Amino acid sequence: xxxxxxxxxxxEVFSENGYHRASMDEIALRAQVAKGTLxxxxxxxxxxxxxxxxxxxxxxxxxxxxxLNAPLPLEEMIFRIIRHHLDLFLESRHFAHIVFNEISNGxxxxxxxxxxxxxxxxxxxLAKILEEGKCEQNLLRDLDxxxxxxxxxxxxxxxxxxYLSHQDEYxxxxxxxxxxxxxxxxxxxxxx
Numbered sequence: 001x002x003x004x005x006x007x008x009x010x011x012e013v014f015s016e017n018g019y020h021r022a023s024m025d026e027i028a029l030r031a032q033v034a035k036g037t038l039x040x041x042x043x044x045x046x047x048x049x050x051x052x053x054x055x056x057x058x059x060x061x062x063x064x065x066x067x068l069n070a071p072l073p074l075e076e077m078i079f080r081i082i083r084h085h086l087d088l089f090l091e092s093r094h095f096a097h098i099v100f101n102e103i104s105n106g107x108x109x110x111x112x113x114x115x116x117x118x119x120x121x122x123x124x125x126l127a128k129i130l131e132e133g134k135c136e137q138n139l140l141r142d143l144d145x146x147x148x149x150x151x152x153x154x155x156x157x158x159x160x161x162x163y164l165s166h167q168d169e170y171x172x173x174x175x176x177x178x179x180x181x182x183x184x185x186x187x188x189x190x191x192x
Contacts, residue, residue: 003041005031007055010048015094019049046111053098053115057122060088064125074133074140075184081126082156082179089160090172123149130187140187152183 009031013022024045028038042048063084072080126149134140156179163175170178 002031002033002037006033006038006041006048007052010042010052011092011094011098014049014052014098019045024048046108050111050114054118056088056092056098057118060084061122061125063087075188077129077133078152078184078187079176079180081129081152082176082183085153085156086160086172086176086179089157090164093164123153126152139189141189143187148187151186155179155182 006027010022010027013027013030017023017026022045024038025035027048028035031038042051064081067080067084123146127145130140130143130148131145134142134145159175159179159182163170
């Protein structure tokens, strides 16, 4: 339970203050745990930051994998991938801020390398879904699946970042529909 409280507090503090200005003291205070408890669970700020980002990306992959166990049409799979990303970014605005603004902001190289590897794993996961859809269902254009996965994630992140500062102009449904349309029109041979 303490670990979850620490991670939740860390997400808020990293989001509000940025990685460099965030302090372990403030995270412990916000989590309402002793500093010893904080350092027992996370020996350094960089390790805590890595844990926060890793947990978010693993959550996206876990939700998506669980959702895609059933055989679904590729269009539905892509829609669910989009929805899971949006759920994470929009339900946890603090996490979204970290992803959009802090991931490469002067973080220790070893932690940055691990986060880059995690991002590569996430892109490989999406690329595998696209590659299978291209081969098995013959619906996708002959595109490089890795580049397409990177484009999908980039599109979602950019659109979410914009949406978070313009929520009075668009609904969540508008955002989902827009991203789905942009992505599928580029990927699919023909789609209505």
